[in-house]
Amino acid sequence: MKTKITAPISGKDIAQCVAQAKAAAAGGAQIIELRTDYLDDLSVESVAELIAKIRSVAPNIPLLVTCRDKAEGGAKDYPLDLRLSVLCQAAQCGADFIDIEFANFKRPEVRQKIQDALAGTPTRLILSAHQFEGCFADIDTLYDQMKGAWPQAIVKIVYTAKHINDCFEAFDLLNRTQGQDRIILAMTEAGQIVRILCAKFGAMLTFARIDESSGTAPGQVTIEQLKELYRFEHIDQNTEVYGIIGSPVAHSSSPAYHNTGFTRAGLNKVYLPLLIDGGRDGFFGFIDHVRRRPWLGFAGFSVTIPHKQNAIEYAKSQGGEIEPLAEKIGAANTMTLNKERIRVFNTDYAGAMDAIIEKLGDKTKLNGLNTAVIGAGGVSRAIVAGLVDAGATVTIYNRTFEKAERLAREFDGVAKSLSEVASLDAELIVNCTNIGMHPDVDQSPLPKACLKKGLIVFDTVYNPAETLLLKNAEAAGSQTISGVDMFNNQAAKQFALFTNKNT
Ligand code: NAP
Numbered sequence: 001m002k003t004k005i006t007a008p009i010s011g012k013d014i015a016q017c018v019a020q021a022k023a024a025a026a027g028g029a030q031i032i033e034l035r036t037d038y039l040d041d042l043s044v045e046s047v048a049e050l051i052a053k054i055r056s057v058a059p060n061i062p063l064l065v066t067c068r069d070k071a072e073g074g075a076k077d078y079p080l081d082l083r084l085s086v087l088c089q090a091a092q093c094g095a096d097f098i099d100i101e102f103a104n105f106k107r108p109e110v111r112q113k114i115q116d117a118l119a120g121t122p123t124r125l126i127l128s129a130h131q132f133e134g135c136f137a138d139i140d141t142l143y144d145q146m147k148g149a150w151p152q153a154i155v156k157i158v159y160t161a162k163h164i165n166d167c168f169e170a171f172d173l174l175n176r177t178q179g180q181d182r183i184i185l186a187m188t189e190a191g192q193i194v195r196i197l198c199a200k201f202g203a204m205l206t207f208a209r210i211d212e213s214s215g216t217a218p219g220q221v222t223i224e225q226l227k228e229l230y231r232f233e234h235i236d237q238n239t240e241v242y243g244i245i246g247s248p249v250a251h252s253s254s255p256a257y258h259n260t261g262f263t264r265a266g267l268n269k270v271y272l273p274l275l276i277d278g279g280r281d282g283f284f285g286f287i288d289h290v291r292r293r294p295w296l297g298f299a300g301f302s303v304t305i306p307h308k309q310n311a312i313e314y315a316k317s318q319g320g321e322i323e324p325l326a327e328k329i330g331a332a333n334t335m336t337l338n339k340e341r342i343r344v345f346n347t348d349y350a351g352a353m354d355a356i357i358e359k360l361g362d363k364t365k366l367n368g369l370n371t372a373v374i375g376a377g378g379v380s381r382a383i384v385a386g387l388v389d390a391g392a393t394v395t396i397y398n399r400t401f402e403k404a405e406r407l408a409r410e411f412d413g414v415a416k417s418l419s420e421v422a423s424l425d426a427e428l429i430v431n432c433t434n435i436g437m438h439p440d441v442d443q444s445p446l447p448k449a450c451l452k453k454g455l456i457v458f459d460t461v462y463n464p465a466e467t468l469l470l471k472n473a474e475a476a477g478s479q480t481i482s483g484v485d486m487f488n489n490q491a492a493k494q495f496a497l498f499t500n501k502n503t
Helices: 014-027 044-057 080-092 108-118 139-149 164-176 189-201 223-229 254-265 279-292 308-317 324-329 348-360 378-389 401-411 418-423 468-475 483-499
Strands: 004-009 031-035 063-066 097-101 124-131 154-160 182-187 205-207 240-246 269-275 298-303 334-338 341-345 370-374 393-398 414-417 428-431 456-459 479-481
Touching (some): 004 014, 014 044, 014 223, 031 044, 044 063, 044 080, 063 080, 080 097, 080 108, 097 108, 124 139, 139 154, 139 164, 164 182, 164 189, 164 279, 182 189, 189 205, 223 254, 240 254, 254 483, 298 483, 308 341, 324 341, 324 348, 334 483, 341 483, 348 378, 348 479, 370 378, 378 401, 378 428, 401 414, 456 483, 468 479
Parallel strands (some): 004 031, 004 205, 031 063, 063 097, 097 124, 124 154, 240 269, 240 298, 370 393, 370 428, 393 414, 456 479
Antiparallel strands (some): 298 334, 334 341
């Protein structure tokens, strides 16, 4: 079964609900969930009127009616009697689904009322359980109890993922219950991959917000993102999964780049943002989890801040293959998993060097060139290695001087503190810090006075495409190289590693 994209409607009155239902239908929702607990003035009559009106603006879209208990995330504290009457009325008015909390359904009088209301109707029952504090103590037993309570019900279990590694119990349950109608989801940005990859397991539905301003739970993506960016309707059990590992990752352009490439090449692959906190342990734990579950189909990763060194260490600890260049730089931005074989690469080096050489017109012009690199993190390491390989002399400026010193020692450069950057003297300047990156777009690592005609200024920051540093450099008559060029170069090389194809 294909997993249906479900848009929650959470208007305070009938007019708002109808407007949202229209927008959901226009956006491509495949089920509409009417959250009656958001209504300011809830009554059995108003629900009947609302259902009729929603049917008229979204005639062919199945309707799910919910009146959530405050104890499980409901918007208002309506009494159980009223909520139950609303659900029974919804069944009588032809709602395709009604949803009641398992905790309430266990009460014999509630169960009896629901049973009577459903008799003779085609309406299906969803039994739900929500945990906002974290994971359930025993999700498997909970599922079995819910299914046992009403075998023809659709079981819905939603919990809070505090870390991406909390998602694996949802995947295990989805995998174990293949073929059954069920909804298993994890909330928050860390849980977002369950909202998307549940389609691999034929979950009955996933929720998506109509637009950025709507939505009823943390971590919901928009219908448009789900359809256009994550290619949700194409995901099936054979879809290979890729993603960008980092923290933060929400700003990354990589999902748009790779998913567009997969679509163009007609490949059954999807690429997701993978927010991994918790340093080395969080990273190692995540890769261990996906390797233990080959049925999830994870096949490769882009790796960014702060995990580029962790990727090398992980590959080393597992006897994986480390590209000599990545080993020399001490940072990998790409990892591929092929059955048991782990390989790591660095495409930042070539991505940056190609961008520089394209501007210079000829690699030999780097020989003997006086260059300054600002920053001493993962990207700096790749670029310093590339510049030194090409024969340039490099001075490294960094906020944490000891890191600049270490890097300079390894690559035969000169280390200086970032506080000395105003007095730099170089023909090529490369910013490898986060300074100027969204949202701090009004910052620059270099004072305007350092910029002049004849200089080449390269900012590795790619969001925004034109940073304040590049604007100032252009205004001063310097030549500029945008981080977008480096981004596209390194991403194209990753794409080739993921697919054996060019973008
Ligand atoms: P990283 O390993 O975390 O290193 C960050 C560097 O920035 C460190 O040198 C750090 O100094 C410095 N820094 C951070 N915030 C600073 C501040 N407020 N003031 C002064 N220095 C600061 O990160 P990375 O992976 O090297 O990435 C660095 C930059 O490269 C990012 O802006 C990223 O957008 C860009 N990037 C671009 C591409 C591309 O394809 N265009 C690819 C990857 C990364 P300390 O050592 O003192 O902490």
